[in-house]
Amino acid sequence: REMPESGTAAATRKPNVVILATGGTIAGAGADAANSATYTAAKVPVDKLIAAVPQISTIANVRGEQVFQIASESFTDTQLVQLGKRVSQLLKQDDVDGVVVTHGTDTLEETAFFLDLVVKSDKPIVVVGSMRPGTAISADGALNLLDAVTVAGSKEAIGKGVTVTMNDTIQCGRDVNKRTNVVPSAFYSQWGPLGMVVEGKTYFFRSLAKRHNTSSEFDIDQIDSLPLVGIVYGSGNMIPGVYDAEVQAGAKAIVNAGTGNGSVAGYLVDKLKDIRSKGTIVIRSSRVPDGIVLRNAEQPDDKYDWVVANDLNPAKAKILAAVALTKTNDTKELQRIFWEY
Numbered sequence: 472r473e474m475p476e477s478g479t480a481a482a483t484r485k486p487n488v489v490i491l492a493t494g495g496t497i498a499g500a501g502a503d504a505a506n507s508a509t510y511t512a513a514k515v516p517v518d519k520l521i522a523a524v525p526q527i528s529t530i531a532n533v534r535g536e537q538v539f540q541i542a543s544e545s546f547t548d549t550q551l552v553q554l555g556k557r558v559s560q561l562l563k564q565d566d567v568d569g570v571v572v573t574h575g576t577d578t579l580e581e582t583a584f585f586l587d588l589v590v591k592s593d594k595p596i597v598v599v600g601s602m603r604p605g606t607a608i609s610a611d612g613a614l615n616l617l618d619a620v621t622v623a624g625s626k627e628a629i630g631k632g633v634t635v636t637m638n639d640t641i642q643c644g645r646d647v648n649k650r651t652n653v654v655p656s657a658f659y660s661q662w663g664p665l666g667m668v669v670e671g672k673t674y675f676f677r678s679l680a681k682r683h684n685t686s687s688e689f690d691i692d693q694i695d696s697l698p699l700v701g702i703v704y705g706s707g708n709m710i711p712g713v714y715d716a717e718v719q720a721g722a723k724a725i726v727n728a729g730t731g732n733g734s735v736a737g738y739l740v741d742k743l744k745d746i747r748s749k750g751t752i753v754i755r756s757s758r759v760p761d762g763i764v765l766r767n768a769e770q771p772d773d774k775y776d777w778v779v780a781n782d783l784n785p786a787k788a789k790i791l792a793a794v795a796l797t798k799t800n801d802t803k804e805l806q807r808i809f810w811e812y
């Protein structure tokens with residue numbers, strides 16, 4: 472292909488970005504400008520979201536699609552798979568350079584990681600939300616959306632994996648999680664953001680070291696549903712019956728959001744061994760937000776045939792387990808996948 476001369480229309484062509492709207496606070500509306508926490512999520516349609524940020528048109532040619540209009544806590548695997556397929560389909564088109572997904576912030580980290588694992592494209596995918604509805608004082612959605620379009624249309628973001636633009640930063644979709652429930656600086660990754668967006672320009676400083684998108688072995692075009700994976704939250708004074716309930720409901724794997732290093736209470740070990748012996752995969756993660764859970768630390772994973780989640784929090788471990796289980800239920804393979812992604 473011939474390179475366009477600099478300064479020609481082709482060289483300065485604006486990127487084409489599709490905005491897939493799913494709801495959340497970024498599409499929320501409250502009764503009063505002082506309502507930063509009391510409002511209804513998933514109200515404003517995508518065309519209005521785009522129209523509210525006219526600066527977008529200087530950065531990219533955008534068009535919107537209303538995929539869902541829901542709060543993100545109401546996402547199920549059905550929505551994840553449908554959204555993943557739509558993103559994949561769009562990115563296969565020559566006339567689409569990048570995709571932005573507007574999303575509620577509660578489970579944004581799950582969707583971002585899911586798309587990172589299953590969409591086989593190097594083109595930028597940006598998942599974005601806001602902490603305040605557009606009706607609030609200091610609403611953050613407009614800038615977050617402008618930043619999302621900037622990243623989705625930028626050459627620098629190609630191959631960098633799914634990103635999340637919140638609070639002027641470019642976060643890594645795999646790593647990031649919601650840490651605070653009420654402020655614009657809610658999203659955090661223990662490994663740090665990938666960069667920043669300032670006035671329509673991206674500044675990247677790091678890249679994701681884990682397999683993602685085109686280097687991933689998973690492909691949404693081959694996935695029509697996900698197996699059920701449960702999470703059990705660790706604390707003092709637990710009841711073994713919670714694990715039974717998950718298995719009876721059909722969970723193919725249980726992520727144990729253990730205390731500390733993913734520790735398991737002595738009185739629960741037999742229950743988890745029993746569950747594993749009957750076929751359910753046991754994955755040790757931790758309720759502690761940072762750090763890594765390593766094999767045979769706290770519990771003899773080799774002996775019990777359990778898997779560890781590395782640095783993935785329970786919600787992310789659940790996503791990876793569900794995706795991995797579409798291909799294998801061999802625990803050695805699952806552990807390899809938990810190290811590589």
Ligand SMILES: NC(=O)CC[C@H](N)C(=O)O
Pocket residue numbers: 494495496497512541542543544574575576577578600601602603
């Ligand atoms: N800040 C938000 O987006 C939270 C609103 C809602 N609970 C959601 O996740 O969609």
